[in-house]
Amino acid sequence: MSLELAANDGVAPTGAGLASSPLALRGMTVSYGQKPVVFSVDMTIAEGAMTAIIGPNGAGKSTLLKAALGIVSPLAGQVTVFGKPLAAERHRIAYVPQRASVDWDFPTRVIDVVLMGLYRELGLLQRIRGQHRDKAMACLERVGMAGFAERQIGQLSGGQQQRVFLARALAQEADLYLLDEPFAGVDAATEKAIIDVLKSLKDEGKTVVAVHHDLATVAEYFDRVFLVNTRKMAEGTVAEAFSAENLDRTYGGRLATGQIDQLDLVAG
Amino acid sequence: MLWDALTLGLGYNATLVTIGAALLGVAAGVTGTFLYLRKRALVSDAISHATLPGVALAFIVMVLLGGDGRSLPALLLGAAVSSWIGLMCVNWLTARTRLAEDAAIGAVLSVFFGFGIVLLTVIQTMNAGRAAGLEGFLLGSTAGMLFNDAVVIAVGGAVTLALVFVLRRPMGLVAFDPEFSAASGVNVGRVDLAIMGLALAVTVVGLKVVGLVLIVAMLIIPPVTARFWTDRTDHMAMISGLCGGLAAWVGAALSATAPALPTGPIIVLTSFAIFVVSLLLAPERGMLAVGLHHRRFQRRVHMRQGLLALAQGQPIYERFTLKLLRRAGLAHADGVATEDGKARAAKALRDEKRWELVRADQAFESAAVQYDGLREIETVLTVDQIAEIDRRMGGPTGVMP
Structure with missing residues (x-):
């Protein structure tokens, strides 16, 4: 971890940090039908850090990301990205949706999916040139999938599909990376490839936010946590917020005591 | 007209x-x-x-x-x-x-x-x-x-x-x-x-x-x-x-x-x-192609199972398996392996053990992903890599046909 980051560790984002935070939500409420999935959530993401969004199933983790990106329209609440409205800074965000959200029998090749990350750059009519292909191949290289560029996406394993999605996000050359369950159902090799890429992004000063479900790897992978169960339950560095007490509150006693003990947490 | x-x-x-x-x-x-x-x-x-x-x-x-x-x-x-x-x-x-x-x-x-x-x-x-x-x-x-x-x-x-x-x-x-x-x-x-x-x-x-x-x-x-x-x-x-x-x-x-x-x-x-x-008739996705592909796959499965059975001296009950082995000149009608069959069976069993090592080793991750129980190991690993695996296993070396 770099020195500047270390200096910021353990400190809640300051007033100045809040104004320019890569992603800040204020009073965010989203409901499907009459039931709020996310209720009045404030979230301030620390720049240059890796943040895990944690909570039980159906706690609104993915919805929180989608609301931040404007994919679902909130009932109430505001989003600012690097201190400005979402629309103005959208090009600085890359998004990795859940793997299961698309049809993998779609007629497209791996390289074509990565080229989708260049959509903003290409616009409607610009031809795809060598430079675009080179960039897409470099992104595939980074996730260890360069050898699969010409494959139809349906021929990939789950982990490989996830890496292609990550490569597409890399092609967007963003400053803020939002990932929805990037480690769900992937093999060990993929998990390692993904976390290596995410850590290298952090080393480049990028900000990473991921919905994460594996409590056992939180401390190893992430700097900060955001605990949510419809409402915000806790927020802070792993050392201060990833405590047994906060987990117990977030999961409402659904975690067995043994599970929490195994996490080797700091005293709540 | x-x-x-x-x-x-x-x-x-x-x-x-x-x-x-x-x-x-x-x-x-x-x-x-x-x-x-x-x-x-x-x-x-x-x-x-x-x-x-x-x-x-x-x-x-x-x-x-x-x-x-x-x-x-x-x-x-x-x-x-x-x-x-x-x-x-x-x-x-x-x-x-x-x-x-x-x-x-x-x-x-x-x-x-x-x-x-x-x-x-x-x-x-x-x-x-x-x-x-x-x-x-x-x-x-x-x-x-x-x-x-x-x-x-x-x-x-x-x-x-x-x-x-x-x-x-x-x-x-x-x-x-x-x-x-x-x-x-x-x-x-x-x-x-x-x-x-x-x-x-x-x-x-x-x-x-x-x-x-x-x-x-x-x-x-x-x-x-x-x-x-x-x-x-x-x-x-x-x-x-x-x-x-x-x-x-x-x-x-x-x-x-x-x-x-x-x-x-x-x-x-x-x-x-x-x-x-x-x-x-479409290649790959057409019904004929899919059917042929399935048949070929089925033959590979039966062949592999038959060879492993021969190698371990188990009797072969499936008539289709026995038919495939006989046609390939690997077994006699009574299910006893020919000389050719014995060699191929030994190789199959050895590949099985090689795969086991490959799949247990993180260094061979990319190769292990391609394991489907049927693939010939030399189509996935280089001769040098197989030699390395064999060294760890001990016993006779080389990729037998």
């Missing part, structure tokens, strides 16, 4: 119809690709049935204004307006009520069509008894096609094609991954409207040729056919356009060879024939 028809040698009207239909076929095939990929193929059914009240109302208005009511552009404009209203109804019902899209489509389709039929009946009773011809919009009627009608179809088809070309990227993006599209700043709702709008344009333009009942076939069958031949979106759109154009050209020509053959239905049947051929 058919050759004359195919080469546009059957007179003025037949030539107009054939060229007009082919252009429409290309436009419908290309546009339909995105409709199909967005999984909205059935919406076109609602769109097409919702054209009828518009056609009828346009006719009534023209007659009331003193015209003869049969101006094709005006009728098509009426069709476009009412079909757009129908489309908005489907969207509204799906978004704002608890109705699922299929139910919304069914409701809109039948209500609009019913209303259109009522209006047609009213027209029959009107003084302007020249309503004859409006029924032609139901199943298409090309007999009295005029040069101006053909121009309307050609221009409409060309404009639609150009728009599809311009919008192909956002439409493909939204069809594959709407959430990512939205996150990238694409207005998903608007792109969806564009897809539907283009399908609507094709429908309206095609009313005269195939009619509103069958236009759906021209939007859906070509993309489904094209899907058998390719794994790329851009290629699929092109193949689909080709299939659509070919079916329309051949279908129109066929129908021109005999007075009793209706153009629209013949085009649809031709399109279906191309679909059946693709379904059966």
